[in-house]
Amino acid sequence: MSDALNKDFVKYDQVRKSHTYRLAESESDEFDEDYEIAVLDFSRFLGGNADDRAQFAEEFVRALKEIGFAVLTGHGVDPALYDAMHEGVLDLFTSTPLETKMRFRAARHGSVSQGYFPLEETSEIHPDLVEGWVWCRRAFDIPQRGGEPTHAENYWPDAAFEPLFRQLVEAHEPLFKPIAQAMLMGLGADPHLFDRRLTKTNFGLRLNYYPPLTAEQDRSGAGRLLGHEDVDLFTILPSTRVEGLQVWNHRSGKWVRMHAPYGSIIINTGDYMQLISNDLLPSTTHRVGKPADGSHRDQARVSFPMAVYVWEDEVLEVLPGLGEAHYEPIKAITFHTRSTSKFYGDDYAVEEG
Numbered sequence: 001m002s003d004a005l006n007k008d009f010v011k012y013d014q015v016r017k018s019h020t021y022r023l024a025e026s027e028s029d030e031f032d033e034d035y036e037i038a039v040l041d042f043s044r045f046l047g048g049n050a051d052d053r054a055q056f057a058e059e060f061v062r063a064l065k066e067i068g069f070a071v072l073t074g075h076g077v078d079p080a081l082y083d084a085m086h087e088g089v090l091d092l093f094t095s096t097p098l099e100t101k102m103r104f105r106a107a108r109h110g111s112v113s114q115g116y117f118p119l120e121e122t123s124e125i126h127p128d129l130v131e132g133w134v135w136c137r138r139a140f141d142i143p144q145r146g147g148e149p150t151h152a153e154n155y156w157p158d159a160a161f162e163p164l165f166r167q168l169v170e171a172h173e174p175l176f177k178p179i180a181q182a183m184l185m186g187l188g189a190d191p192h193l194f195d196r197r198l199t200k201t202n203f204g205l206r207l208n209y210y211p212p213l214t215a216e217q218d219r220s221g222a223g224r225l226l227g228h229e230d231v232d233l234f235t236i237l238p239s240t241r242v243e244g245l246q247v248w249n250h251r252s253g254k255w256v257r258m259h260a261p262y263g264s265i266i267i268n269t270g271d272y273m274q275l276i277s278n279d280l281l282p283s284t285t286h287r288v289g290k291p292a293d294g295s296h297r298d299q300a301r302v303s304f305p306m307a308v309y310v311w312e313d314e315v316l317e318v319l320p321g322l323g324e325a326h327y328e329p330i331k332a333i334t335f336h337t338r339s340t341s342k343f344y345g346d347d348y349a350v351e352e353g
């Protein structure tokens with residue numbers, strides 16, 4: 001199984017992914033030590049004049065076209081919040097008994113597999129050295145799309161975690177539209193085309209807890225999270241304290257190690273965005289490997305990416321003005337669940353229009 005290739009699962013892909021990579025880390029993997037992922041000041045878009053905004057959008061989209069990842073500073077979120085989240089994730093995973101965690105095992109809610117993922121069970125295709133926990137919009141006590149009441153209490157092992165992690169949701173939700181607007185502007189499309197779809201939209205907040213590596217795991221060369229692409233429009237990932245994120249450079253066929261400054265956020269485009277951008281913005285493969293710096297190996301690693309979706313009943317289609325469409329329009333639920341049935345089994349797919 002450790003020789004498995006992404007190509008073995010190509011039937012699940014809903015957008016073109018022509019490269020080949022091994023799911024697990026391997027001694028033969030090559031690294032692009034010189035490539036620098038762009039670090040851009042988002043305040044130029046959030047607070048700048050029309051020229052600043054246009055220039056930011058151009059640089060942002062250039063970086064994304066090239067590698068599917070960019071790092072943003074100047075986004076306005078207090079880094080103290082990320083420190084609090086880091087501690088909160090450690091607390092959640094280390095203080096919740098396994099039997100309690102197992103009562104929340106992940107299950108499909110609409111498109112999203114929401115709930116707890118035990119160690120080595122992030123996906124059905126290969127074991128990873130991470131525990132995960134995913135919550136969508138409905139799990140937070142925030143305004144819901146149709147004004148329906150929330151039942152946050154159903155989703156949390158301890159009620160105190162909801163208001164804690166809600167702070168992260170409330171800090172990031174105001175960034176959804178400006179990030180999408182900058183991408184659309186840089187693509188030459190109407191920057192406001194997704195404003196309605198992104199109002200009270202769905203998302204998946206994923207907390208990842210990578211336990212300290214044992215000496216044996218360290219020796220085995222096992223990675224922490226398999227190579228994958230995100231299915232979403234884009235992901236907002238605050239920079240992590242412990243390194244390890246690696247990004248596939250499709251030009252060189254090598255991996256690039258992410259080094260994002262403290263307090264910055266990493267943005268990467270996912271499958272929804274690759275479809276609507278007609279393959280201009282790639283859904284880039286990434287994974288989490290052992291830290292290159294040995295001193296970090298005995299430390300737990302924590303990350304808290306937020307995946308931005310559109311609701312299940314929206315249609316994903318190629319934006320106007322981007323030439324002959326490579327894809328047919330498709331309902332978001334069909335697109336999302338077909339693609340992620342790669343991880344959750346064939347019966348995960350919901351076929352609708």
Ligand SMILES: O=C(O)CCC(=O)C(=O)O
Nearest residue numbers: 206208245286288303305
């Ligand atoms: O832990 C990280 O740095 C990345 C996690 C990730 O790619 C994911 O949860 O989709």
Ligand SMILES: [Fe+2]
Nearest residue numbers: 228229230286
């Ligand atoms: Fe990811």
